[in-house]
Each structure stands twice: as structure tokens, then as C-alpha cells.
Amino acid sequence: MNIFEEVESQVRSYSRSFPTVFTTAKNARLQSRDGQSYIDFLAGAGTLNYGHNNDHFKQPLLDYIESDGITHGLDMYTGAKEDFLNAFNDIVMGPRDMDYKVQFTGPTGTNAVEVALKIARKAKGRTGIVSFTNGYHGCTLGSQAVTGNKGQRSGAVVSLPDVTRIPYDEYGDENDDFMGLKLLDQMLSDPGSGVEVPAGVIVETVQGEGGLNAARMIWLQQLESLCRKHDMLLIIDDIQAGCGRTGTFFSFEPAGIKPDIVTLSKSLSGYGLPFAITLLRPELDNWEPAEHNGTFRGNxxxxxxxxxxxxxxxxxxxxxxxxxxxxxxxxxxxxxxxDRMDVPLTLKGRGMMRGISTPDGDIATAICKHAFANGLIVETSGSWGEVVKCLCPLTIPMDDLKQGLDILEDAFEQVLNKKQAQAKAS
Known part of the structure; x- marks a missing residue:
């Protein structure tokens, strides 16, 4: 038994899919202790959009450490925070005509979501939140409450109240493109529905863990209109789909919508360092000092x-x-x-947040296992783990991208051909 199996909790997950010890990494490649090089189509579950150990970031970070720059500062003013806020304001918010306050939350995405839910409830004086089928928003209690997956929700072991869940875009009835939004509108308009007007609605434009379901732009626009009609705050969870993953800095930009609250984390730091923020319209920033707190707000x-x-x-x-x-x-x-395979497969996602839905989770898992054996790290997502999901670094060299896709294509071919042969034999 190695030290990981002897000492580390059973809750570990990715290490079960990729059972080797990694030691070094550069851009889109990971190196294991035994000298094997792997192309990385996982990228820290979307945390490494700019690749591993990006040289543009490394030296400024080393220089800052060497100069004894502030490492931990609670929420005090520091030069590093000042420079980040100026850059974020000038490069991201200003050109996009965005007027938000930036709240530094705890270090991970779920902290940013907890802040978003709290501020929505505080601003509107209501407790309810609307979320969507197959949505994923984190593993702290508020975030788990608005998460759809039964397995992830079961870890809470307490009730997760004050959430109304409706169908995401193109969920269920193929003959009604806006079934979920129509249902929500009807329930909120009908005094006999039993559904109170919520404080806000939280949504991912592309559902990362939920199977790479990508909302259409018109659906997002309709959702925004519905929020305005019923005085609900629109919260966009851009933790995995943001920071360029879908092609623009924010995933919702092509829809032309104006969320009330936006959550960012994962690739925001650029280097895999823990960092999360919540953006909120200035009039929503009605916190009392330290009303929402956290030791690691200032990384x-x-x-x-x-x-x-x-x-x-x-x-x-x-x-x-x-x-x-x-x-x-x-x-x-x-x-x-x-097109090459004789089994039903479906293209999922948007931009460089893409995947292929397979008939079941066993097939997708076998494909990922075969890919790993041949030098590619890739994971699954979806309700049954049925989607083979690609989240390679956005900076991946074209040669590595194509080589990784060669490995993945071979994995699909080998696994699906074997399955068909077994089916014929039986």
C-alpha cells in the first residue's frame, strides 16, 4: 500500500482515474515520476487555461516573492491587490462597459457562489433561489443546494432547502425549446402555484460538470428578460466557462446580457493559485464591514x-x-x-469546452482509461459520467492538440469496436 492509499481520505477522485505520481508540468504536458509524458486535456478541471507553469507569470511571481512582497493580507490594501484591480478594471470591465464592485471571497469557486447567493437574498429580502437541472456550483452547503447531481448533493447529509429547480435549455421535451423558462414564468405568475418569487436565478452558460450542455444565446436572453419581469437577480456562474474557455473572457458575452452578479475562480489566477471573486452591481453592495468574512480573501x-x-x-x-x-x-x-463511429454519439459544449456524449458512463470511462494508457489525460462529466470532456489549456501548442486528439480518436475506435464485437458475439 502506498502512502496515498494508507493516509489519504477515500474521497480522492482524480487520482483513481490517473494512478501515477506526477512531478513536473509545462503548458499542456505533465511528467510522471517514471518519465512518462502526458498531454493534459484536464488542465486542473479548467483551472489552467494558460497552461502549467506559464513563463509569462512565473518570473513576476518569483520576483515578488524574492522582494518579500505581502503574501497574506486578509482584506487589507496591498500593492499587489491595487495592481490587479487596476488591470481588471481597465482591461476587463471598462472595455465591456461593466459596472461592478469586486468582492474578494474565500479562495475557491464555491466561496464565490456562497457570496452570490447571500447577497441576492440580502438584497431582495427573499430566501428562494432558482437553479437548473444538471447545474453544478460547488460543495459547500449553499452551493450544494443549487447543484443538481444527486451524488454530489448527498455528501451534505442535511436538508438543502430554498431552491426551485427547473429544466435547463433543451432539457426534456424536444418539441418545446423554452419549456423550463415557460414553466418558471407560469409558476411565478400564478398565485396558486405554491412557488414564491425567489431572490435570484443562478445558471452556467455551459454546464461543465453537468455534461457540457451549452445554453443557446436566445435562451440566455429570454432568461434575463424573465428575471427582469419578476424582479429576480440573474447570477452567472462563470467559474469554469469563464476566463476565455468559450472564446471570450466571459462566457455570456455573445448573448449581450447584463448579469446582476458574476462568479469567477479557477483560471482567474492564471497559475493555478487559489483565487475567487464575485462581481456585483454597485447597488447590491450593501454588506456591513466583515459581514461576510474569510481568512484567505487576499491571496x-x-x-x-x-x-x-x-x-x-x-x-x-x-x-x-x-x-x-x-x-x-x-x-x-x-x-x-x-461520423466515423456506428454508435450514437453527440457533440457537446462550446468553444474549447467541448466533449462527446456516449451511450453510457462505462463506455466513456473505458475511453478515458484507454487514452490515459496512451499518454492523454481526459475526464468524464454528465449525470452518468457519459460525456468525454476536453478542457485542454487554451495555450496548448497545435501539435499537442492534434496529437491528443489522435490518441482520443484511437481510444474511441478501440473501445467502441470492442464493444460492438462483444455485442455480436453474444
């Missing part, structure tokens, strides 16, 4: 790398164009895999 090391990420990649459209070029390659190759 100054993350402020350094986050600032550099904005300055390096988001000053103009060059990086966004690069993402969209790679996204086209990803879509073309995934569609080729789908």
Missing part, C-alpha cells in the same frame, strides 16, 4: 499572476482569435470521431 501571489494574465492575454483580440482557431480544430476532429 497576493494570485493577484500578481492574475494581473499578468490580463495584461498578457486580454489587451486585444489576439488571444481570443487563437482560442477560436483551436476551437474549430477541436470541433472538426470531434465531429469526425462522431
Amino acid at each position: 497576493n501571489l494570485a493577484f500578481i499572476t492574475a494581473r499578468v494574465a490580463l495584461e498578457k492575454y486580454w489587451q486585444d483580440d489576439a488571444f481570443s482569435n487563437e482560442i477560436n482557431e483551436k476551437a474549430k480544430v477541436l470541433e472538426t476532429r470531434f465531429q469526425r470521431i462522431i
Whole structure:
């Protein structure tokens, strides 16, 4: 028994799918202790959009450490925080005509979601929240309450109240594109429905853990209109889909909507350092000092790398164009895999947040296992783990992207051909 199995909790997950000891990493590749190189299509579950150990970030971080810069500062003013806020305001919010207050939450995405839910309830004086089928928002109690997956919700072992869940875009009835929104509108308009007007609605534009379900732009626009009609706050959880993953810095930009609250984390720091923020319209910022608190609200090391990420990649459209070029390659190759196979497969997601839905979780797991044996790290998502999900770094070299897709295509072919042969034999 190795030290991990002997000492570490059974709750560990990714290590079961990728059972090796990793030691070094660079951009889109991980190196194991036994010398094996792996192409990374997982990227810290979307935390490493700019790749492992990005050179643009590393030296400024080392320089800051060498200068004895503030590492931990609670929510005090620091030079590193000042520089990040200036960059975020000038590079991200200003050009997009966004007027938000930036709240530094605890270090992870679920902390940002907890803040969003709290401030919505506080602002509206109501407790209810609307969330969607297959949504995932974190593992603390408020976040778990608005999460859809039964397995993830069961870890709470307490009741998770004050949530109304409705169908996400294109969930269920194929003949009614807006079934969920129509149902919500009807329930909120009918005094006999038993559904009180909630404080807000929380949604992912692309459901990362829920199976890469991508909402249409018109659906997002209709959702925003519904929120305005019924005086509900619109919360966009952009923790996995944001920071360029779908091609634009925020995933909701193509829809032209104006969320009341936005949550960001994962790739925000640029370097894999814990960092999360909640953006809220100024009139919603009615906290009392320290009413929402947290020891690790001020990760100054993350402020350094986050600032550099904005300055390096988001000053103009060059990086966004690069993402969209790679996204086209990803879509073309995934569609080729789908067209070549004789079993029903479906293309999922948007931008470089893509996947292929397979008939069941066993097939998807077998494909990922075969890929790992041949040098590719890729995971599954969806209610039954049926979607093979690609979250490679946005900075991945084109050669690595194509080689990884070659490995993945071979994995699909080997696993599905074997399954068909077994079916014929039986």
C-alpha cells in the first residue's frame, strides 16, 4: 500500500482515474515520476487555461516573492491587490462597459457562489433561489443546494432547502425549446402555484460538470428578460466557462446580457493559485464591514499572476482569435470521431469546452482509461459520467492538440469496436 492509499481520505477522485505520481508540468504536458509524458486535456478541471507553469507569470511571481512582497493580507490594501484591480478594471470591465464592485471571497469557486447567493437574498429580502437541472456550483452547503447531481448533493447529509429547480435549455421535451423558462414564468405568475418569487436565478452558460450542455444565446436572453419581469437577480456562474474557455473572457458575452452578479475562480489566477471573486452591481453592495468574512480573501501571489494574465492575454483580440482557431480544430476532429463511429454519439459544449456524449458512463470511462494508457489525460462529466470532456489549456501548442486528439480518436475506435464485437458475439 502506498502512502496515498494508507493516509489519504477515500474521497480522492482524480487520482483513481490517473494512478501515477506526477512531478513536473509545462503548458499542456505533465511528467510522471517514471518519465512518462502526458498531454493534459484536464488542465486542473479548467483551472489552467494558460497552461502549467506559464513563463509569462512565473518570473513576476518569483520576483515578488524574492522582494518579500505581502503574501497574506486578509482584506487589507496591498500593492499587489491595487495592481490587479487596476488591470481588471481597465482591461476587463471598462472595455465591456461593466459596472461592478469586486468582492474578494474565500479562495475557491464555491466561496464565490456562497457570496452570490447571500447577497441576492440580502438584497431582495427573499430566501428562494432558482437553479437548473444538471447545474453544478460547488460543495459547500449553499452551493450544494443549487447543484443538481444527486451524488454530489448527498455528501451534505442535511436538508438543502430554498431552491426551485427547473429544466435547463433543451432539457426534456424536444418539441418545446423554452419549456423550463415557460414553466418558471407560469409558476411565478400564478398565485396558486405554491412557488414564491425567489431572490435570484443562478445558471452556467455551459454546464461543465453537468455534461457540457451549452445554453443557446436566445435562451440566455429570454432568461434575463424573465428575471427582469419578476424582479429576480440573474447570477452567472462563470467559474469554469469563464476566463476565455468559450472564446471570450466571459462566457455570456455573445448573448449581450447584463448579469446582476458574476462568479469567477479557477483560471482567474492564471497559475493555478487559489483565487475567487464575485462581481456585483454597485447597488447590491450593501454588506456591513466583515459581514461576510474569510481568512484567505487576499491571496497576493494570485493577484500578481492574475494581473499578468490580463495584461498578457486580454489587451486585444489576439488571444481570443487563437482560442477560436483551436476551437474549430477541436470541433472538426470531434465531429469526425462522431461520423466515423456506428454508435450514437453527440457533440457537446462550446468553444474549447467541448466533449462527446456516449451511450453510457462505462463506455466513456473505458475511453478515458484507454487514452490515459496512451499518454492523454481526459475526464468524464454528465449525470452518468457519459460525456468525454476536453478542457485542454487554451495555450496548448497545435501539435499537442492534434496529437491528443489522435490518441482520443484511437481510444474511441478501440473501445467502441470492442464493444460492438462483444455485442455480436453474444
